[in-house]
């Protein structure tokens with residue numbers, strides 16, 4: 001065993017021990033037994049039964065009917081404003097990377113059915129623009145928007161202003177430098193050559209540093225919290241912010257994992273980035289926003305905690321389902337398949353809470369942009385994960401592996417689930433930071449329909465193409481080129497869907513810039529898809 005592997009094993013052991021201690025602490029401090037009352041932690045006194053959708057306090061239908069309630073509202077405003085510089089820099093950067101990243105995605109898509117397109121220049125070859133797309137949307141858009149949303153929600157969850165904001169601002173600057181250098185390196189043809197880990201390792205430490213700097217304000221704010229109980233979203237956020245730097249650091253240590261070991265670590269990391277980084281961010285945001293907009297606590301608080309701990313237990317071992325059939329020990333693959341199926345436990349608990357809380361209030365997605373994006377995102381989380389558990393079965397994976405089916409699943413997760421929740425969160429957060437409502441309801445509507453129709457076309461076309469492709473590849477008599485030609489109309493449909501998504505992003509970014517520059521027309525009330533006539537109460 002090399003000293004480096006021994007060191008990594010020691011770090012892993014210490015991390016597991018810390019996890020166990022946190023579990024013991026949470027049991028001993030009754031974090032599990034606060035029951036349904038704990039689900040009410042996110043409301044100010046008297047707020048339950050009132051929606052928080054009207055964005056600004058002064059346009060809100062409910063402003064508190066007692067002194068304590070009014071004070072809590074004022075305190076919440078102070079909490080919202082405390083994170084403003086940090087949240088704005090993380091979110092603005094994310095929105096920028098969304099545009100760049102999806103532009104590269106569209107280019108990569110066009111090249112798959114029109115290979116001559118921009119083929120004369122090394123800067124635009126598929127081998128460079130595909131990883132540029134992936135890394136820009138994962139580390140630029142998804143991670144930065146997720147961190148921005150967490151920085152906004154943490155002071156609300158802990159009911160105290162954000163401490164250590166400069167750490168988060170510095171973290172954003174370092175992270176952005178990392179994305180710029182990483183994408184630049186790939187564009188110059190310099191890459192570590194492993195999917196999801198393409199950024200050269202020399203650049204990677206910037207992400208570890210940027211991520212760790214963001215964890216500082218969260219931990220400082222947690223230490224000064226005025227709530228005794230940690231609401232379930234806090235668990236997801238704190239865990240993700242601690243998990244990410246470790247995962248990223250371990251997977252990027254250079255020259256330690258050669259050959260098949262390297263592939264194992266590569267996919268251990270890649271699915272942990274999905275399961276222990278972006279997924280907790282998405283689920284945690286939905287756990288906060290859905291009840292706040294409905295004015296109703298989640299239906300089973302105990303179940304929500306079971307969901308968190310079972311995610312922590314099962315997700316960390318699923319990554320090797322990416323290597324089914326690969327040259328690695330069978331027991332390792334089987335272990336990951338078992339864990340992939342066991343993932344249905346956290347997934348179902350989250351589904352019961354997210355959709356059960358919505359029960360009877362589905363009509364609210366007609367009016368609230370935030371709720372529409374967030375709830376559809378939550379629904380797609382259920383769909384992606386159940387689909388993923390099936391895809392991990394050997395009998396299904398033998399068809400879907402190495403096909404467009406996986407890409408469809410990837411976008412169902414990273415886009416229809418995660419990005420939708422992030423869009424919803426940004427619609428919720430920006431008015432509370434800028435004291436302005438979104439200027440144009442029609443732009444939000446246009447954004448929604450473009451991306452919703454776009455991802456639908458994307459998903460359906462690639463799922464069909466991938467399944468047919470997988471079946472054909474298993475038939476040794478079918479010539480490979482015939483299979484490639486068969487998929488072309490579906491790939492063209494994907495470019496159409498992707499084009500709509502990019503158009504939706506342009507609409508969103510323009511609206512975001514107006515919101516940032518406070519140049520948009522002020523609406524009289526909150527910007528909903530349609531104006532609500534009466535306040536909804538439980």
Ligand code: HEM
Pocket residue numbers: 195274278279318321322323340341343344347381384385386387388389390391392393397400401402406409410411412413414417418
């Ligand atoms: C229970 C949960 C899940 C399970 C068991 C699961 C399982 C799988 C499987 C078996 C694959 C295909 C591996 C292959 O044949 O190459 C896959 C790919 C993928 N999944 Fe999931 N999935 C789950 C949830 C999610 C979620 C929530 C997301 C998004 C946030 C997601 C994003 C992806 C991506 C991006 C890929 C493609 C990775 C790549 O090839 O680069 N999955 N998943």
Ligand code: HEM
Pocket residue numbers: 098101102105106107108109110130133134137138141142406407410411414415419494495497498499501502
């Ligand atoms: C925020 C938006 C998006 C996210 C988070 C996202 C995420 C991803 C991910 C995780 C992968 C790797 C999948 C895998 O290896 O299994 C990927 C690949 C890809 N994405 Fe996206 N994507 C987004 C938008 C788009 C758009 C708008 C298009 C336009 C058509 C697009 C086209 C592609 C293409 C062509 C690939 C490579 C597929 C392949 O190699 O077969 N993506 N994307």
